[in-house]
Amino acid sequence: MRNRIAVYICHCGSNIADHVDVEAVRDAIAGEEGVVLAKTTMFACSDSAQSEMIEDIRENDIDGMVVASCSPKLHLFTFRSVAERAGLNPYNYVQANIREQVSWAHSDKPEQATEKALQIVRMAVAKARLSAPLTPPSITSENVILVVGAGVAGMRAAIELADMGSKVYLIEKDHYVGGRAGQWGNLHVPGVKGEGLVKDLYEEVAGREGITLFTGTEVISSSGSVGSFELTLRRSPRYFNPKGIDTSGSEFTGKVRKAVEACPEELDDDYDFGLTARKAFRHSHPGQFPDLPSVDMQACTRCGKCAEILEGVDLEQEEQRVTVKAGAVILCTGFSPYQPQEGEFGYGEIENVISLQEFRRMMALSGSGGRLLFRGRPVNTISYIYCVGSRQLEGDNKYCSRYCCSAAIHTANLVREKFPGVRNFHFHRGIRSYGKLEELYEISCSEGDIYFQSRDDELPEVIKEDGETIVKIADILTSGRDIEVGADLVVLVTGMVPRDNSRLVDVLKVPVGRDRFFNEVHPKLKPVEVVIDGIYIAGACQSPRNINESMNSALSAAVKSNSLVSSGEIELEPTMAAVDRSLCGWCGECARACPFDAIVREQYEGKEVAAVNEANCKGCGMCLPVCPVNAIQLTGSSDAEIESMIEALIDLK
Amino acid sequence: MIWMSTITTGWGVISMARIDHTFASRIEMFGGIDFTACYNCGHCTAVCPLVEENASFPRRMLRYTILGMEEDIQSSLDPWLCYYCGDCSETCPRQSNPGEIMMSLRRYLTSVYDWTGFSRRFYTSRKWEFGSIAAVAAVVVLLFALFLRPTADPSGLINADGGVKINSFVEGMSSETFVSVIEIGDWVMAAIVSFFLLSNIFNMYLKVVVRNRKVSPPLSLYVKEAWNLVYHFATQIKLSKCSDRTYWGLHWLLMSGYTIMFTMIVLFLPWFQVEKIHPIYHPQRFLGYYATFGLLLGLIVWSVQRIRKSGEKHRYSHSTDWLFLVMLFLTTLTGILVHIFRISGMVPQTYYTFVIHLAILVPMLVVEVPFSKWSHLAYRPFATYFYNLINSARMLEEKKKK
Ligand SMILES: Cc1cc2nc3c(=O)[nH]c(=O)nc-3n(C[C@H](O)[C@H](O)[C@H](O)COP(=O)(O)OP(=O)(O)OC[C@H]3O[C@@H](n4cnc5c(N)ncnc54)[C@H](O)[C@@H]3O)c2cc1C
Ligand code: SF4
Ligand code: SF4
Ligand code: SF4
Ligand code: SF4
16 A cells, blocks of 8 residues: 555646646645655656656655646556656556646536546546565566568568568568569669669668568467567478579570470469560569579479470479467568459459559550550540549548559659650649659659649549540539540559468467558557557558658668567566456356467366456456456556555546 | 530639640740749748739739640730739749749730731741841931931021021922921821731630620720720829839839820821920920930830849840830930030931931831830829729629629
8 A cells, every 4th residue: 555645647738737726636635645845847758857746755764656737548658657756656656647638628517527537636646655665577588580571671671670680481472582673663762673673672671680581471370479489481492493504694594484484374463453464484674583493383384395394493392381480570561553343443444444453564565665555545634643542432431552653653754754745734633742742743743744623522533435535524624624534545543452361460469450451550659550469561551652651661670679679688568467266166267368379278287267468468357257256356556556546536526 | 726615604714724835935935934933832922012802913924824725825814903013023932933824925915906917927036126127217217217307408407596497398399388297297106006906906806705705894994994094004103103103203203295296296297396406495395305314314214224134124125125225315305415415416326316216217117116126105003994894794794693
């Protein structure tokens, strides 16, 4: 029982004091049992106020502390650290939220607000009285990190981690690394091609001893938790073994080409979105690494024609399972371009309507000079329809895909450079070429591209009339007038959707948002963390983003995960569930209720009981109410503490 | 190229427009520069001091230009309601020069109103521009060379006051006859100029009032609003709304000088062009000096500003802007010289300078007034007249509906 408690009531400038009579709250709380010091303060979080608190605690032998101020989300850790610096156990500190829950919510009723503030502070004092000093437990961890997905984000993270001294397993589902960045040819960074960027990253990855790269590999199961995940990987064979073969010369490349020609099995090349065909025996595209052939067993009939030509082809290779231990995992599984629905803006129905990804592959594959042709017909005018698959009024993709305004404008600029004379028309819903990308927009406008804007609920239409494809729009930049533009080619500026990764989500229990992208804990405070400790997300699997932004998040995930595992020890929050083994008889209710798989079964004095995996427990409290014999308590929010708070609340006259 | 189908609804006219992206490059020939950079923010319209409730410019005009919505531009009065304060160009975050687009559209509209097609050639081809001026000048010189050759004996051409007898150069032609001949020339010229100008104004009327079809003003309104013509012609009051009011003062000075001179020459030639040199306080001399001063001051200041490219208004100069300034300047200069030579009794100098003076003045008036920059002296007041006419008609209709 704490009985030397200090209470601080914060004005928060005028934020609280304008609507809550803080002096009155202070006076009322001063006489509360156990309170030896009650003060008001202009800004509790200011340096001077913090120093004053530290002095107070030391001089008055304080053993419990309450600050009535803003939400604990904002400053719980600030004041815990104040307590710690003053020599008080940080868990004897309790925060009372009288800003978000009182002054802001009840600015119209100052009297009742003051009353409510007092109730909340009294509850906090009651809790502080019963609060126990806690010591955070710690667990050991491996300085090993598994990076899933070897696109630009995954490779960037792996390189950074290796440089910081972590051991890295970089796994890639495909037989080639690079992800999507290599598909687009010229990127909107002056002078940089996607292929070149991927090549540079790949060479850096290959040059680092600390990185083990597994291609053709996926995570199929996982156990353990932060500090020591145990992950089972499935490696599907490449069906080509480069050992002892010189794969660098032109002779090798020539043979690979012949082997590809000899392969009789043909299928759509998904790297080119079906614009071209490839064989079951295939070679890397420019921008994919390593520069080695592989066999797509889905299409291969094992006829053996490739093996006849190329040494090293081994159709008998078998799938392998590898188990690795890792302290943390970073997911960099990327995105897919949105695939327009049949009939969406004429897609699939009008032959000259294509998606941006298809157009970019076309551009990347076509040589320079000459005229721009589409299905053999010259293209003089291109219309781009923005936000396809993004910003949907109906449908789940409510989000803006961020990259696409700039990518479309950049594409138009590329077209104009490569094929002078081609005219670009943009049908957008408000251009979002943010930051430095604005320059692309400025160039495009100055060079004569024409922009039209529609309202979200009055989208443009693509129709075919007398053999001509026409885009119609009610253009808000021209007083809402209906305008028609004939187009030789219509490009749908498609957004980003996450890759279909249901197995991974299942295995690692990664939280996904309504938009199906991976969800961070908090966009500002914990931007690369997910609610599962030890799992980080980066790149376009988290939300639509361009390469620059993907790299940024990859670097922060690398730093965050490294700082978590590199010391070999991880400190945990002590506020978690604890089982009273003498009461527990293992009914399993708690295990079913726990969303984090934190309850395990163990033997205790000849009976089965529940035990808490400390590394997994989040202290959410879901298990407490379901236990029929009340055998589980939440450290830091024990029944006694909560009951005393309720008492304090209803006791008030 | 432009394709419009018009659907009339109960509310007015909604038209489906097909864009014409080649129009923008045509407007560049009339002077438009860098305007495609516009991103429709509307700052220009927000800062324009001349925007009114029913006249929102220049953004919309820029937009129409970029999209090539020619019919909308041709039926609009907005370009004439803009007086090129230049605030818009100064404010534009994209340096799209909206003010210069309005100027270019005035040139374009001048060419559109002109049914002969000459104006378009004049604006878009240097050859036509200089060729036509030279041709008219040659006609003037030729007429003098054929019919008004100077006498071989200049001895009787000096007045008692020592000045040159300006009306007695021609052998066997009395002073009265000479003045009458010049006066007839004046009238012929005025008739030609008026014919073209008035027919072009009629064309403008058809485009902005009749074909616009949004309103049909009753006859009484035409009369009621007619004061606009005189008032705006005489005061150019709209110019005074620009932030730089000295420009208005200077413009008014030049404009009044020009009008006085024109009136004296065309309407009162026998009074103006007399053998006798009047004393300095005589209104003929006094008005002449005033006009000369107004013209000179305006011309010098504007030329300097155009050379220095000072302010948005003078940053860009189309060749026709320079031609206008140079022709008017030369007219004024030769006029002054004729006057000096006359007073000093220099006979041949007076005669030849007089011929040169007319060889500049006549093409300037014949070509510039109906077909080029001078036409704004009529289009501007008429635009305000039509604008008020349409607005009043609209109000009338609304009242009737109620
Ligand atoms: C048409 C178009 C043009 C673009 N142009 C530009 C541009 O000019 N500039 C720019 O900055 N950005 C551009 N972008 C955006 C850019 O492509 C992305 O920002 C970038 O590719 C994201 O990188 P990433 O590594 O996060 O994801 P990705 O490139 O998608 O890579 C993810 C990788 O993870 C792998 N993977 C997925 N799931 C698993 C799994 N379960 N197990 C193992 N591996 C897995 C994938 O195979 C892939 O290799 C463009 C995008 C498009 C669609
Ligand atoms: S970035 Fe542009 S095109 Fe893409 S969804 Fe956002 S607004 Fe639409
Ligand atoms: S407190 Fe939450 S996370 Fe911990 S064991 Fe109980 S239900 Fe699971
Ligand atoms: S030049 Fe002046 S009057 Fe003309 S649109 Fe611009 S601000 Fe308005
Ligand atoms: S201020 Fe410039 S960019 Fe903005 S609408 Fe006007 S002309 Fe366009």
